[in-house]
Amino acid sequence: MKSLQGKTILLGITGGIAAFKAASLTSMLVKKGAEVHVIMTESAKQFITELTLQSLSKQRVYSDTFQERDPSSISHIDLADSADLVLVAPATANILAKMAHGLADDMLSTTLLAATSPVMVAPAMNVHMYQHPAVLNNIDILSRRGIQFIEPGEGLLACGYVGKGRLEEPEAIVRCVESFFALSSRPESQPEQxxxxxxxxxxxxxxxxxxxxxRYISNDSSGKMGFALARAALAMGAEVTLVAARTDEEPPQAAGLRVVKVESAQQMYDAVLGVWEDCDILIKAAAVSDYRPKEQAAAKIKKSGDTMLLELVKTTDILETLGKTKNKQFLVGFAAETGDTEAFAKEKLVRKNCDLIVANNVAEAGAGFGLDTNIVSIYDTQGVVAQWPLLTKDEVARRLLLLFAERMTGISV
Known part of the structure; x- marks a missing residue:
């Protein structure tokens, strides 16, 4: 199936050992029907030849900004204008820095500055380089601008280290590209909402x-993911009730949005139960405290002694309660984990009788609390439904709501 038929992809290849995978990536994209134009940096040419990529893409390969062969056009502008997607794979720390700070000193970085199409980046580098604060800051800057990231894999790196930094396999990158075009293209017959x-x-x-x-006990949750979901649901025509606990910013205000402010787990439980029977979709993105103090002091507790004993009791599990009583409702839970994300997400899905679980590892760069980006995987009882690279929370929300709509109606959206 030529899922990328009619799409023009500008593939940027930068100088790392993972550049050899660009040959397979180019071939796969072409076989899927894409027209692939390759731009290589000078460093990339140390690892793989222009001739190899020209043979696989059936297109001229570019590397020199000043090698203009057609006097009627400017190559880097024409390439930028023609692209439906710019894909940089592998992306070194150097190109990420150039992109983040607007540097344009070669063919690829100049073309990237001129590009108006979406940009997708697949980093590859040493594990310590990938974790360096400067690199993480550049990734954050780019993510905020809407650049989409395909997370590197973990394993044995060319430098001998074992860790995160391997370029994602070409097959997985192609799936991300296919997913991008599938979600961004709408059939004319599809309803806008x-x-x-x-x-x-x-x-x-x-x-x-x-x-x-x-004093209180709480969770590290900014509310940003829930707010993004509310905005996306409104844009798709839904009547939205947002039950908001403590958040870093005020909830959005919009026509059709009802906001219910709560504080405790019990208050959230009562508020959700009040709208549960009449709702079609319930998305529990809040971080609800699992325990509460058994006794709440009426006045400030004064400091005395070197230790303080605080007895906690379980709060009501809202998601599990809803899972036991749902009939027509489509129930979605969130699982914020710090390890073994897939195993914990699948267990939670079954135990709480959800239709889908959206899981993320908050220990990953770009996926923690309080950020404008997220990296999520979605599971149902059959296993993984979708895995998305680093995206803005607004884009994650849009994709999730489209997926929920498709699951509820059976109509591909």
Whole structure:
């Protein structure tokens, strides 16, 4: 199946050992029907030849900004204008820095500055380089601009280290490209608002369990993912109720959006239960406290002694309760983990009787709390449904709502 038929992809290749994988990537994209134009940096040419990529792409390969063969056009502008997607794979720390700070000193970086199409980047480098604060800061800058990232894999690197930094395999990169075009293209017959008439309930933020009037137990949740979901659901025509606990910013204000402010897990439980029977989709993106103080002091507890004993009791598990009582509702849970993400997500999905679980490893760069980006995997009872690279939370929300709409109606959106 030529899933990329009619698409023009500008493939940027930079100088790392992973550049050899660009040959397979080019071949796969061409076999999927894409027209692939390759730009190589001078460093990339140390690892793989222009002739190899020209033979596989059936197109001229570019590397020199000043090698203009057609006097009627400027190559880097023409390439940028013609692209439906710019894909940089592998992307070194050097090209990430150039992209983040607007440097243009070669053919690829100059073309990237001129590009108006979406840009997708697949980093590859030493594990310590990938974890360097400067690199992470550049990734954050680019993510905020809407650049999409295909996370590197973990394993034995060419330098001998074992860790995160390997270029994702060409097959996986192609799947990401296919997923991008599938989600960004709409058939003319498809309704612009696939959730029109649906009632969607979204929880956001971290609940607060009071110890005394000035102290509390809570969770690291900014509410940004829940707010992004609310905006996306509204844009797709849904009637949205947002149940918000403690958040880093005020909830969005928009026509058709009802905001219910709560504090504790019990208050969130009561608010959700009040709209549960009448909703079509409930998305529990909030971080709800698992425990609360058994006793809440009426006045500030004064400091005394070197230790303090605080007895905690379980709060009501909102998602599990809903899972036991759902009938027509489409129930989605979130799982924020720090390791063994897939195993914990699958267990939570079954135990809480969800239709889907959206999981992320908050220990990963770009996927933690309070950020504008996320890296998520979605699971159902059959296993993984989708895995997306580093995206803005607004883009994650848009993709999730399209997926939920498709699952509810059976109509591809």
């Amino acid at each position: 696939p959730l029109k008439g649906r009632k969607v309930v979204i929880t956001a933020g971290g609940t607060v369990e009071r110890i005394d009037p000035v």
